[in-house]
Amino acid sequence: MRHDAPLAGPVPTRTTCPYCGVGCGVLATPDGKGGAAIAGDPDHPANRGRLCSKGSALGETLGLGTRVLHPLKRSARGTYDRVSWEEALDAVAAGLKAIIDRDGPESVALYLSGQLLTEDYYVANKLMKGFIGSPHVDTNSRLCMASTVAGQRRVFGSDTVPGCYEDLDSADLIVLVGSNTAWCHPILFRRIQQNRAERGAKVVVIDPRVTATAEDADLTLALKPGSDSALFAGLLIHLADTGLLDHDYIERHVAGFEAALANARDIAPNLAAVANLTGLSKTDIASFYALWASTPAVVTAWSQGVNQSAQGTDKVAAILHCHLASGRIGRPGAGPFSLTGQPNAMGGREVGGLANMLAAHMGYSSAEIDRVRRFWRAPRMAQAEGLKAVAMMEAVTERRIKAMWVMATNPAVSLPRADAVQAALRGLDLFIVSENVLSNDTLAAGPHYILPAAAWGEKDGTVTNSERRISRQRGFLALPGEAKPDWWIICEVAERLGFEEAFDYGGPHEIYAEHAALSAFENAGSRDFDIGAHAELTRRAYDGLAPVQWPAPVDRPEGTPRLFADGGFFAADRKAKLQPLAIPALAAATSDTFPLLLNTGRVRDHWHTMTRTGLSARLSGHIAEPTVLVHPDDAARFGLAEKGFARIATTHGAVILKVALDPGAQPGSLFAPIHWSAENASGARVGAAVQPLVDPFSGQPELKATPAAIVPVSFRSRGFLLGADGFVLPKRSWWTRVAVEGGQGLLFATPADVAEIMQLAREAFGPEGLLEMVDAERGLYRCALIRDGRLAAALFLGPDHDAPVWDAVKLAFAGGEVDPGQRLALLSGRSLDGAADQGPTVCACFGVGLNAIRAAFAEGATITVEDIGRKLKAGTNCGSCLPEIRRIGAQARVEVPA
Template structure:
């Protein structure tokens, strides 16, 4: 008897989500799936993964995939086409528009989800051969202010330190960064350092987020006042003789101008506290901590970047590190935490409209240099349009053709609804995607091209600490899907640019990218990976993670930068920047009295086209919500758990109300993840104003004036089905992926009788068990087919909405016995099936009721014991704040 062939060995690759760049071991199961584990040898994570990374194996199915090229015919219908026909349509369409309207009438919009090699080829085509710089990326919405701040201060887009600095710092300052949820693997490194060495953590944020531990210093900053706070810190450091004048004199310039401006903004602690909306005593504590702790790392993220003054905020932070010489040394430095897996890689190859490849900008020397290296036929001569500008140009009819790759701008851009309508005006809209449906695809593209997805891609990504890692394929390309670099190169060939785009592999592209980084670079440009330019295909396949710079002829290590100066400005000195005075946001008014802050939640990612496929990730926050302070709830007649309409000058959505003491009074917080595909009225990008930082072009996503008012529905309920279900347009709903099926949480004004008729229609010829109590407004139905539960519909009064946790457990079973069948309509757990309750730990599927029961029985009385007993909190740690609240509250009874 022949033995079965062994499964392939685990493949070392990199996570698909945030900029931490965690290493992953993916073990294919031979059936199109894979088991996922952290790579213990990868220096970004040492084997740890967050909830999203741990659940990647649940997102590998092909049910939602775009698998074949599609072309829109003359009747407006998308029909399958061959690759040759589809690529020809793209090439001919772009050539025609360029011939009629010039190269600046076309654009590419890219994504931090692309690999570096994909980015490189797209930029080469547009900037070197089409002749326009209209290439921008969704990283513009993420980290562009950090890029601009780095370039102003350092002369290059460089993060000076490494993750190892988080292990050595004695003070970690988190500014506008909910690292516990958004970068949990790094946050756990910070906490480990805190436990081992007593490191202090200061969290600066308008919201008291999950990143604030009980013994941390929390500064609930007034929205947008980061420049005031760090200007005050610079003044304090100068007045207390805490500046490092040796470092300043040897390696920096412009201190006087920066300090004069800082004194104008925040002349003393009292003025700083007033401007920042903080208690003077808290400001004093923070300033003393920074002054007296040499080893300081200041981590900043979207709360700093996504601002109309984002670049100035970044530079105000960097000023304090430069002026104290706390940069580039172990445990010291400003640290930009990147949002996407390859935002840094995109920046390296010119993914931003104001950059050329190899982090060069549009100076005559650089244009000439890149042009000669590429042997380019038509080099772009100036910056292109940044993301918001680009889509506004589409709306004005100035951009006629657009190619969108691996992103969903109809959800993520400010004024997203307006942007989606603009896409419909294009003469040619091309979309390269791996999903068959999202909000941008609703804009009726002319050509759809099936791109490779994570697990099928091969190339490199660069994380937040400048570490280049291999992303390796461990699954075959399904259908006719192809790598993005191949798609772009094939279009270039058909446009007549033959030799420069005749690529055969990602390795070949990487070698060219590395060679360009070293071309005519005698150490005057920061980005240089010339040591990797001669890698063979075999060496590329085996390449271990490496930080740049990695210059030819020098030993490859893990370099920190700038401890001894050596900046990349003309005089090799860092520039301290005099920021503009913090300007008022759009004024609040009687019509819009709140500030809307947008952001991410723990277990979801961007517009949920990947993370939304995981039942585990869907369980923690299944409905789109708006978070606000309890005082605002009471004053407006809102109800915790009820529904509310959030409105701005640009649009409105309906969200679940969540009361939070951590929310600043007068402010709203709403997550960005829900799209029209995931919820009926929750696309938060529709609300955000298209106001941008004048230097970085990054939009202000944290301070749009808004209003909120209650929305009343008569009934609330849920539906569980084996196939996707569509509800009437007048209903409010949120779609949730379940194990073995689909779920909808909804609200409606229809009476139970109308839902009963709908149930009969929904479940067809299945055996239907029902419970009806019309006076109480209750209706419940369970549909069975051959003993299998195929659907449920529960409706009740909105004030006492039915809970679905126990029913979901039954629905997850394949076959139910008689007792279980009888129990379905009760909505309660039965013997042998535990109602775990609402999800707390997504990594191990541990629910609230399970944790409460362990506490009540005395099996676990501390967070550590919960981890040992139930595993909750023992992986990524992003649920630890919630576990601590449960323990601290002294909950003694199970639900």
């Protein structure tokens, strides 16, 4: 099932990518059949025409097969019935009103998402915080950037990113802290590498794991988890002791410096103390300090390795202190830089999407509450900060929150103690979900109403990227079925609650204009967020809005690339305030029972819980299975085998993942990706095992260091299944669902033997057109179902130590007719057309496999990565695969004698 006809002809629409916070511009050209051709927008300053593998594959994720297209109501039987919008909206409003009347406004909550557009976010916050009167509005950005928000507000007085992407082009030193930029922000990493190649910029990577990013660095500091603030406290001392402080800047623009320096000396009095806390050598620490101190044009950029920590706010502050003390802030090529995780995490922050903020970057002081109240003419303003995400879900468990509306996110996968979260959601008196997918783990908790929301390609609004750049996300496809924009759904509920006048918008342009007007209301330069230049935008001007960096006040409509070079911080005295830091400590101690630390994060080609990227066969080619990365020494210690399976357990839950040996992993640490859920794998929802410990300032959970244990898990057989969506594996089997060309595939491991699997296959497929090959003694079974001359399904099974490879069979499944003479080749797993097996995908942008790259390197000892790009195109788009291509080349040169 696909989209209806597009709104316009095949004319490119300028829009913005819906993935990470880089905020790349996209040109989407509808194909007239419900799809679109996707290209990077060469005129967008964030990406200059480049897209990463995920952005390049957006056109492969536009089908409607997984979409919810009509309002749905849960029946007494637990099934869902289609209802009209009128019935659904009336029931949601009536249910909210009844609970508010009975239990008060603080018994209801919203849980939002960085996938929402700013206009959606704005009306959601306005309704809850100004008209219902509940402060309990939080967002999955709490899991992403909350520690940066808290750190910047504590030090700068505002949630302000001082610099811009151009600084990555002009810096002479770029320090990446807790950020696998090559995989998670590939377009920015490409800019960094271009600077390195053309200008000789140095790159330092600070991360417990030696990631793909670290492989292209001049210096890698694989520090102990949780010790970042000690490293930067030591840097502050080094700057002071070597006479490299900017005393003039400190005197004019910084408060609390002497206390902060004394605090740093308490934490890291000397190089030996820093080495002890971080686990780094004194030589490497001294090299880093000397390089940072001697390079005026330095950008220190960080991401989730800093934020997702029980001391994340302190880590951010420690970085900010060094830039402030040396005056390296707000200048070309110099400044601290937060790399945001989601496409509109910053837009959500702008409108008060976090429970501890009000709209337009205002807080909960009495003056700010009153200001927002007067602007909105709000009848019932929230009077204090609300519950942050983890605490909010605890309140649901404890029945203090009785109603929750979840929009565009999947908390039953992403939050710590995810199983407990899912169970808590089931107990709500009223549970509403606005979604564009028909099935995910949160929907499995049984919401009373599922409201069909517009998806990327249909939405119309704005997003703000990591460099404060506001860009338009424009719709280029018609709304399918009865799907509606989130802002429309919220306003319709608000109308039914009696707030029609305040939510009577003619479109997102009017919401944006109001948002802009509030940002300028009684501001006069006292607050950082000011887009007053947009307060009078007409629909036409809004439709044509070019990317712009805030602040963009009335007198500066062109925007502002950098801030704070000359001070002007957003505090009463206009000074930044350095903060005392806690003594660094691991989030939780290991023990004999839980001797390892579980770290979580992303893989290169997938996003969040894969409701979008999981539809693309191309994006599933690089890493297809949920995997735990283990240092070889730990694998030997715990009896784990490469490509075997392991059970990772914590006090909160357990997962079973495939094992991959990773010399870049730190001994004592495990790394597991966040993307797999109960929808696409068995027992691989890593959030279920993560502890709920949070940062005391930001409320951001510690997702990088949960004490864990690991043991090997064995199965009798392994195999794959193509087609046959209704095939049911035996109990206690492990499986993961993978998008393949032509349908869905399943990789599995099972305790069953050949006889049991063969019987299940025969029952599922029937005798007609079924080809089989059986060798029970060796544990082999292979079958293929031929229907109308095509491969309709295939199941290959082998013993646990010799799992069958599906690459050639996948090609047959995606291809045309299977000639009778090719059947033996099919069951043997060989390519039907004699083409070479491409092997696992390395370059997802151009679909280049491992074997093709190895073959190209084998042509001669002088073959370079650039030669591979010219020959195969691999690595020439976003460049996120370049570290892997270099590894393949290095291995090829080792294997081929000189």
